[in-house]
Amino acid sequence: MTAATDQLAAPRTQVNRPRPTSKNRYALGRTLKYAGLIFFLVIVLIPVYVLLVTSFKGAGDADPSRAWALPQIWTVENWTTAWTALSPSILRSVAVVVPSAIIAAFLGSLNGFVLARWSFRGADIVFTLILFGMFIPYQAVMIPLTQLVLGLGVPTGVPTLILLHVVYGIPITTLIFRNYYMTVPHELIEAGRVDGAGMLRTYWSIVLPISVPSFVVVLIWQFTSAWNDFLFAVFFSSSQNGPVTVALNNLANGALLQNYGVSMAGALFASLPTLLVYIVLGKYFIGGLMSGSVKG
Template identity: 90%
Template sequence: MTAATNVLASPRPAPAGPPPRVSRSRYSLARTLKYAGLIFFLVVVLIPVYVLLVTSFKGTGDADPSRAWALPQLWTLDNWATAWTALSPAILRSLAIVVPSSIISAFLGSLNGFVLARWSFRGADLVFTLILFGMFIPYQAVMIPLNQLVLNLGVPTGVPTLIMLHVVYGIPITTLIFRNYYMTVPHELIEAGRVDGAGMLRTYWSIVLPISIPSFVVVLIWQFTSAWNDFLFAVFFSSSQNGPVTVALNNLANGALLQNYGVSMAGALFASLPTLLVYIVLGKYFVGGLMSGSVKG
């Protein structure tokens, strides 16, 4: 009874006070500065887009560098029609180049990455290092021997040659991305496939490939953008009749003595639209694929 009385009579600890609060004015100032900085950088990034867009709607006399910031005096769609007529065949050829080259290089890089990451063999690190050398050799340094090699192989110039080149030169980066991705795959998954009697190809097709979608998204976006924006290979191994949109856009911008800036700007927007749509549609998957790796399945 005495103990119970003592417990009841013992003073209770005072409740902890509220946590210190950050001054509302300081918080509002920090948030304002953050959004102001974001808006500033957004404006800087969108300035070229604004110039491209407004110039594409200007007539020949209105599209002048001195009036680059001004809105069109007379809005017209003639520039867009002219640019589409000139670039539409090249856009289709670019699609014929980038789609198969991106898929083939991604698939080959996936196979290479799986073998180098999870099916070790003697000299695997050396092979991986030699593959990575392809990423650090400047393209300009190999143009002359590469041109001679393509001539000796007899590959037709234009779309076939550019597909082959983008596949070959895309293997190093795709191998690197997939190898790093497969290094994080739990080893127990591979061992379970071996216990069930699956060989290397069966393990890859049934176990590894289904969990590789995030890396495939990253690689396909990367390869699509690189191949679509390529100009160096296109200049050396194609012409205005069988080349991609980058060559056609260059010819459109330099094909007349009197520069038509409105047509050039409309053509630039047409040429950049596919990659822009790819990033808008698949941008979140691109970031998710880059960040994935710790948990699979």
């Protein structure tokens, strides 16, 4: 009994098991996060790889069965041919997107300021009606829109496309600017009124200088939308006076259909401007989107 009692009374030896520390859990979570990001990055870049590799292949080498393989002979002839075919339309695309983005941004800024800080009776109804333009599919209004444009007598090509992109850009630009101007301190607007500034003077001297973040967001948005547009371009322009999207479609479906290398080089040429815009102004785009959420 005594031996048994002593054995029961003796302290049990505790086995120290290593417990995961917060530092280890943080390292594991960070590893999994980066692994997931790399995985999705690879998925996104796979089409870019196929485009880039195929653009350097010759006519006999650019075959769907060898889409993943590197070129047997590297050549830049596809790039030269694509540039010769697309360069006039690229210049026309620039002539469309630059003025349409600037005009739509300026008009949206005026609308947003009036609807946010210079309210009037029925302002909410007007704002709702403007937003309807964002939810109507372009395809649903294409026939009456074509009749309207023909009735106005606007020349097809660049002038018509500028008009359409300005009109259809006003709803989204108004929404972005209105949300931004709602965060501007009311005391700032009242100070301008006390000093005798009217609506336009207040906008030009007080509101416009602090609107740079929203202008960056709107200009990038409008530039990308107008540059990538194909529906308006194919309805209201032709291969002789249309933007790069029409010319790229003709390049892919024309006599060079079997020359995939030229089509891929042309696609890279067409997407390069928007890619450069996001690379150069991407951080300003994110900062502009978040600027309204951090203002008091």
